[in-house]
Amino acid sequence: MQQLLTTLLSGLTLGMVYAAFALALVMIWRSTRVVNFAQAPMAMVTTYVALTLINNGVSYWVAFVAALLSGFVLGAVVERFIVRWVEGKSEVNAVILTLGLFIVLHALAALVFGSSFQSFPAPFGLQGFRVGDTTIALTGFGVFQIVAVVIVMLALLALFIKTDIGLRMRAAALNPEVARLLGVRVGGMLTLGWALAAVVGSLSGLLIAGGSLVHPSYMDSVVVYGFVAAVLGGLDSPHGAVVSGVSLGIVLQVVNGYVSPALMPMAGLLILVLVLLVRPGGLFSRTATRKV
Structure with missing residues (x-):
């Protein structure tokens, strides 16, 4: 029973890490209709901004805010x-461009920050809570990860559903020509979408890095599972990204603990294939099928 509880709680915190990255992908998709494969190295760069400030004596929370602000600027x-050079052209152009940016940012980060592993602090404890004589696999930082991801999910839902800015951003992404005719500044909305998505990505980078080691490729292992979580939930659904990320994290931890760690990638791929066979748009997709 203790092992099962530990596995489930570990899966919960791991799933929140995937959900944080998936939320960044959902944000950029909903606001610009682009899948940004450079989201991970962009978040990595802003995490190094925070680490540099912390190493120079700045408090964690000041560095935390600075990383989010630098993410906003970087995204814009x-x-x-x-x-913008490929906007309005084939969607494949944007995908290829973000893949190229992925490589460039990795190389630049290695030149500027170095390739060595560096310890990144956590604002809360990394030891599990004690209940009687038992230590459960949920840390103070794990609670912070859960709360932060839930807040971001609710904020994104409120942005796109309750605000005029969110409506304008979606209009600019879905049909820029009509949006321009209605007075929407499409260019500004797309820039804002990238900037806000980079902020969410920066948060995911900070949540992933807390209490562990960072290097230019430290987020690469999260990219695959974060992308799987975003697709499983439906790229249009913030709450779908969180539910899918948590579910994926729990399933992978069960596979890791009870089957074999080597089968974790296979399990993730199998889940993705099965879900897409049943619901190609994702579990929480609202896309309606047109009937002739």
Whole structure:
């Protein structure tokens, strides 16, 4: 029973890590209709910004805010000066561009910050809570991860459903020509979408890095499972990304603990294939099928 509880709680915190990254992908998709494969190295760069400040004596929370702000600026700059050159053209162009940006940011980070492993602090404890004589596999930082991801999910839902800005962002992404006719500044909305998505991505980078080691490729292992979680939930669904991320994390931890760690990638692929065979748009997709 103790092993099962430990496995489930470990899966919960791991799933929240996947959900955090999936939320960044959902944000960029809903606001620009682009799958940003460079989301991970963009988050990695902002995490190094925070680490540099912390190593120079700045408090964790000041560095935390600075990383989010740098993510906002980085996202806006990438959209305005790089992605905008391929907007309005084939969607494949944007995908290829973000893959190229993935490689470039990795190389630049290695040159600027170095390739060595560096310890990143956590704002809360990394030891499990004690209940009587038992230590459960849920840490103070794990609770922070859960709360942060839930808050971001609710904020994204409120942005796209309750606010005029969210409506304008979706209109600019879905039909820019009509949106322009209705007075929407499409370019500004796309820039804002990239900037806000980069903020969410920066948060995911900080949550993943807390209490562990960072290096230019530290988020690469999360990219695959985060992308799987986003697709499983439906790229249009923030709550789908969180539910799918948590579910994926728990399933993978069960496979890790009771079957074999080597089968975790296979399990993730199998889940993705099975779900997409049943619901190609994702579990929480609201896309309606047109009937002739």
